[in-house]
Amino acid sequence: MSPWLEVVLRAASVLAAFLVLPLVVGQTEHKVMAHMQGRLGPMYAGGFHGWAQLVADGVKFVQKEDITPARADRGVFRLAPAVALIPYLVALAVIPLSPTVVGADVEASAVLVLAAMGVGIIGTLMAGWSSANKYSLLGAMRSAAQLVSYELPMVLAVASVALAAGSLSLVGIAEAWNPWWLLWQFPGAFVFLVAALAELQRPPFDMPVADSEIVFGSYTEYSGLRFAFFLLAEYAGIVVMSLLFAVLYLGGWAGPFESGLGWLWTLLKGFAVAVVVIWLRVSWPRLREDQLQRLAWVWLVPIALLQLAITAVGVVMTR
């Protein structure tokens, strides 16, 4: 196969995964939330248990009028959804499902994933600032504070895993994984999961989009397809974080028949993590802004540093 055709095929496959997996997570959320709350969830669209609900939502969003408020900073306002969405596509491209099933195989993929996800935050800030709306501005400021605070424990937790594996490549990290890591890296895994929830601005960390206080935060002025892009970015974010958690802490493709079915194991583990993310949304109340900052700086950063020390000593002792 010619190398250029391969590159095009890889990009197309990543794009297909990017358009399908968030819908699967979204539909799962509809159904899991509904059943936890004693409801049925969507039942009509598509016939069987409303499986096409999100497709129908997408069709609806495309047909809605896209409004740019007169006072908004037009260029920035219209660009923001793309800046929020595309980084998750890049992050998804470098997360391996198995040593061979990976969109783009790069050396330092753990660092690249963190860097790409850091860019997505700028989209939220651009949206909040350019809307010229006080709800949006407050939401953007809350987002900025939250994302800055939680980026840190997450980076430290990933650094700890990289240290344990002696590799910055996600493939290398998952290959170095063994079941003892579940115990050894447990504090780091806990920190990563909490920080990932906060980075996604999912409940209980949804202060930046708290509907009862600031309507919908940064996204208040958006409508139609651009609004849908922000929603897609959130669900793509869940996919990326869940798969990343599966690869870093649950061994990715480690499991029976891993030479042939490894990619399926990674997907299943990631899906289980995504269900936990949904479950936490249903069962936890929203954290207040001061509680949220306190949790990051007083608990998560010290736990992550402690994990780093445990990992470093463990690596040197067992060398």
Place this chain on the structure above:
Amino acid sequence: MSGYVAVAAVLGAGVLLVAAAMSARRLLAPHAPLPAKLTTYESGVDPVGEGWAQTKVRYFVFSFLYVVFAVDAIYLFPWALVLRDADLGMASLAEMGVFIGIVVLGLAHAARRGFLRWV
């Protein structure tokens, strides 16, 4: 190197996705801007006066702390690769201990001065 070419291609695919979706919207969605529709949303009240106002950003101390720790994190990643090296391992462990210790001291200082409490 081909890995990064694929990353660039994925980036291009993302731009194409946005462009294609926006073209579809332009074809399908109505476009009828009215002055009332384009006003800033203020929960149903007409906005009064100048849109831009001064506000106090209270989070700046957190961003300073973040910058300090982000530099710390950048040094951690290369360290992850050399810790297993027999020549560097033990010495780098002690050095990193000192480095992280100083940063933790800074965090403890910030906590003691009340910067981690909400104002």
